[in-house]
Amino acid sequence: MLPAFGLYTHIRQNEVRSRALVAGLFALNLVLAYGIALVLRGMSANLPAGARPGFSAYLHAAFHDLLWIGPLSIAVTFAWLFIAYHAHRAMISATVGAHPVTREEAPDLYRLLEPLCISRGMAMPTLLIVDDPALNAYATGLNPEQYAITVTTGLRDALTPREMQAVLGHELTHIRNDDVRTMMIAIVIAGIFAFVAEAGYRTDLLRNLFSGNRDGKNRAGAVPAMLLGALLIALAWILSKAIRFALSRSREFVADAGAVELTKDPDALISALIKISGRGDLARAPSGVMxxxxxxxxxxFTDFFATHPPIEARIDALMRYAGGRLPPPG
Structure with missing residues (x-):
């Protein structure tokens, strides 16, 4: 969280860092592909004709496999991004049970969100409702035509108008800063890792491509190659998780600051955070949506794997930098 005068500088720095992190996810695709190639080569004990059995021979053979597995992995990633670009909102809404609401159905939400959009010259995003007692909200969309803010019925019932406007301002800031686009891309790319790893281990077609010499004469170096491949696959998975967490955690502070800038009401956001704390788990939502x-x-199992900063840290930042105050007891 930064003071208001530093918000835009932080947004620009955050965007540069986010683009680098997303590019890193593409690079991890190649690491994952090389790890899978090593594992499959070691499992099949298959080396090119004339190669002298040994660990280095497996490294070279896997590198040659990477020349076609790598581009294939990147192509699959772009194809999945294309699908997600056009259908991600519909897929998320179907998963959690969200549906759009009209002005007549939710006049209270429209009255709160419209002034915030007008103050920033932004088009009004679509409003959606999830029939769920959890207290939560999220923004989706990769372009202005897709932008939407979804709130739960539990949140709508529990918050006061001031608190709800603060939450809507937080989600609108995510849209305004392109956080939603960056997070969706990162989630989609990182989600491919599990799919590729599963395919590498379980698809008979891929196994057959590497099938061959199984008589044991090429076994020298096979076990170290498989161990290195497994290590690279695990490393790619862990780093992809860390990248997603870094993107999410840093942006929550910026979105809180943006909400205060829009509403001029840090106390309402603090009060909303206190009410929402520990009550936001959407039962039907997968981890990517959460x-x-x-x-x-x-x-x-450790705070390192938390995608959001602790509520207490967010409240402390609002009190230190935005002049917010805790609500009176009771």
Whole structure:
């Protein structure tokens, strides 16, 4: 969280860092592909004709495999991004059960969101509702025609108008700063890793491509090659998770600051954070969708694997830099 005068500088720096991190996810695709090639070569004990068995021979053979596996991996990534670009909002809405609401159906939400959009010259995003008692909200969309903000019925019932406007301002800031686009791309690319790894281990077609010499004479170096390949696959998966977490955690502070800039009401955002804390788990939402939410109570075995900063840290930042105050007891 930064003081208001530093918000735009932080947004620009965050965007540069985000583009580099997303580019890193594409690079991890190649690491993953090389790891799979090593594992498959080692499992089949198959080396090119004339190659002298040994660890270095497997490294060279896997590198030659990377010349076609790598481009194939990148092509699959771009194809999946194309599908997600056109259909991600519909897929997410179908998963969590969200549906759009008209002005007549949700006049309270329209009255709160419209002034925020007008103040920034932004087109009004589509409003959607999820019939869920959880207290949460999230933004989706990769272009202005797709932008949408989804809120749960639990959130709508629990928050005051001031608190709801603060949450809507937070989600609108994610849209305004292109956070949604960056996070969606990162989630889609990172999600491919599990699919590629599963295909590499379970698809008979890929196994057959590397089938061949199984009589044992090429086994020298096979086990170290498989171990290195497994290590690279695990490393790619862990780093992809870390990249997604870094993107999400840093942007939540910026979105909180943007909400305060829009509403001029840090106290309302603090009050909303207190009410939402620990009550935001959407039962039907997969982990990728929860990473887009206002709060993600799903935490890994250490805080390193949390996609959002702790609620307490967000409240502390609002109090230190935005002059916010805790609500009175009771």
């Amino acid at each position: 990473e887009l939410c206002f709060d993600n109570p799903r935490v890994g």
